[in-house]
Amino acid sequence: MIKMCRPKNVVYDSTKTTGPVVEETVVRRSANWKPNFWDLDNLMSLTSEYKEDIYKQKTYELQEKIRQALNDSVGSSVGNLDFIDVVQRLGLGDYYKEEIKRALDNEFINNNQWSDDDLYTSSLRFRLLRQHGYDVSQDVFNKFKDEWGALKMCLCDDVKGMLSLYEASYLGLEGEDFMDELKAFTTKHLKALKGSTINPTLARKVVHSLEVPLHWRTPKLEARWYMEIYEGEDNMVPMLLDLAKLNYNIDQATYQSETRNLTRWWIDVDLRKLDFCRDRILEHLYWSLEMIPARQYGRFRKGLTPLTSLITVTDDVYDIYGTLEELELFTNVVDRWDASAMQRLPYNMKICFMAMLNTTNEIGYKILKEDGYDVIPHQKKAWADLCKAYLKEAKWFYAGYTPTLKEYLENAVISIGTPLMLVNAYLLSAEKITKEALDYIESMPSLIYNSSLLLRLANDLGTSPDEIARGDNPKSIQCFMHETGASEEAAREHIKYLINEAWKKMNNARVANYAFLDEPFISSAPNLVRQAQCMYQYGDGHGIPDQETKDRIKSLFIEPIPLGKIYINI
Structure with missing residues (x-):
């Protein structure tokens, strides 16, 4: 039996799906993602002289001199x-x-x-x-x-x-x-x-x-x-500039160490062999870095980056790989959070789920061991909510349905992945995890909702042309055009207006008094939006990295700032 999966203007390949109930060949499509720009062996070998203690000591000395200048x-x-x-x-x-x-x-x-x-x-x-x-x-x-x-x-x-x-x-x-x-x-x-x-x-x-x-x-x-x-x-002020350069290079040495560890995880989990998903480990670390860049939050970046990678893989499962029947099964498996329930899934979807399950449970185990709080039920809920939102979009696609902008955004603020990212951002950065804080975050308050909305709208402005060319679901621009009869230019202007309005609400939320939340989590929400607007500034810098995005990543992870010898003698 032959089953067609999203017959659009794309490249197809055939795979045989075998299970205890059905045996069929499914014609699947490929997104033709560009290969990973970054050589993984090179990422594994990144190193910097600025990891040495002598630079940290010089930084401390400069910090104190500037502190005195501020106090005086x-x-x-x-x-x-x-x-x-x-x-x-x-x-x-x-x-x-x-x-x-x-x-x-x-x-x-x-x-x-x-x-x-x-x-x-x-x-x-x-x-x-x-x-x-x-x-x-x-x-x-x-x-x-x-x-x-x-x-x-x-x-x-x-x-x-x-x-x-x-x-x-x-x-x-x-x-x-x-x-x-x-x-x-x-x-x-x-x-x-x-x-x-x-x-x-x-x-x-x-x-x-x-x-x-x-x-x-x-x-x-x-x-x-x-x-x-x-x-x-x-x-x-030369001393201030010297401190900034030194601090940046020392941070970069920290990020390089994290890059090596996360590249090893990505190689070991072996999802890059799946030709339908994006191989973007360094871009995923880039998201985490700009959310909370302070070098003492390495646990945050090392935990959130794998989850961001898995969000991307899961997105590709729903957008590119799965049939509607398979996606319904996959959503049910995630909702049950049970490996024994995945037997009817095709092999590639099984390993995607196992990577999700094992990575999430490992993070939850470490938090339980270090902080004494069982967070896996909250992580599981976030994954289930995300997959249900993905499934709704898949059903719209197969039904040929274009939602209103309001209907689209109600679902899209979940399907963009921000709630899952921010729940885990809290878990990985909080000094003390509390039920009150988790319940509050899961209720989608303004800080979380507007972060999600802004990320979705920035994503749509940057990725919409490529996704429509691949035959994906209509995005906010197309929903508005379909609903109102507006031109694409007018629709884009409307989305930019919504972005401006959402930022005002984010500004309100950013300065509110929170009984259960603290830094750096509060800043991570607007920083996530800033990273989205940066990543999608010139197009789909996440899925199809442009030269500007590559240059930015090089400057953050690979290329240190040259230090002049006029002011610094180490």
Whole structure:
């Protein structure tokens, strides 16, 4: 008996599926994924001189010197704010949390002195305070309105101030219409600067920010870009730049060690031999790294990366490999979480399930042993929810059904995999796991929901053309077009509007008071979104990595930053 599996404009191969009930040949399709760009033997041999203790000792010495400078700082408000901003953008904020909080507390308390500040200082202070959860009103920008309530046109002459205001506007909250006005105003006039004569470094900053605003950029990749910019600044502090470079290279040595371990896991689990799934172990570590980049969270990255790999494999099982009957069986097996239930599955789906089962149970066992909490029921539920969402999409596909955008998104916030990733992000990063926190995360609060929604929408903007060409399900763009009759261009603009609105809700959620959650988990949710917007910036950087994505990965995992010998003597 021959059964066709998703007959679309794709390449097919035939495999024989044998079980106790049926024996048939299923014609399956191949997604024609590009082979893994990274040679696994090379990944296994990555090493760095910056793993040596001498570099860590030098880093510690520089940290303390800069800490003293922060504590001794008695300069102007703008000087303190600039220094805090530079420290954070260079990726050093975690080392100076107490000093930064003390300085920002002082800024917030002395709000009676804000009225005389210029556009740059007002915008920088607003952005930093909102980033750190202070309750600052958008009304601080009212002084830049003219007598008719419009923004003063003379502001356009201050490019540095306009850029600062542009970056601040992305920290707007739900219902803050004036922040939208600021965003539109600054975007329009900064774009109009193209070709004008301004400082080259400032011009680079403007182009970079118009591409993707700072608030939407991933922390580690942005730090590397900013080091190059900061090196050319007139007020550059050599000691601070040296620390940033050293810290980056030491972090990279840590990531290389994790890469070796995770590549070994990927080789051992042997799923790369399945021609229907993506072989992307380094890209999967890239996701985990940008969620929580601090090097002390190696357990988090080493646990979440295999799960991210398995999400991708499972996605390919549902999108590429399985027949509807097989997918229903597979979903039932995952829901039961029982290897004895998988006998009717084809061989390739059996090994996918066993990899899911064994990897998840191993993580759960380690957490039970180290933290004393049985988390496997929560992990199992997350996998079952994901597979049920995948199955719903498969049923839509086989029925030829195009859902409304609302119906699509209700399911897609689960099928994107974010809830599973964030449940495990909590389990792998929490100092103390509690039932209250797990119940809260599983209830899909705003922090989780909007992270899921944003990841889905960013994914759809980047991957939609390739997936439609493969004959996959309609994505948000196609659902909106089908529902409203809109053009693709109009549909894409609508999705971008939804992204902006969801980010406002994420901003609200990011600064809320949580009884059961703490850092770094809270930051991991928006960081996951930032990584998605980075990965899908130029297309499907996850499934079909572009050159820009490859270069970014090289800069994070392979290529250290050269250290000048003028300021550092090791």
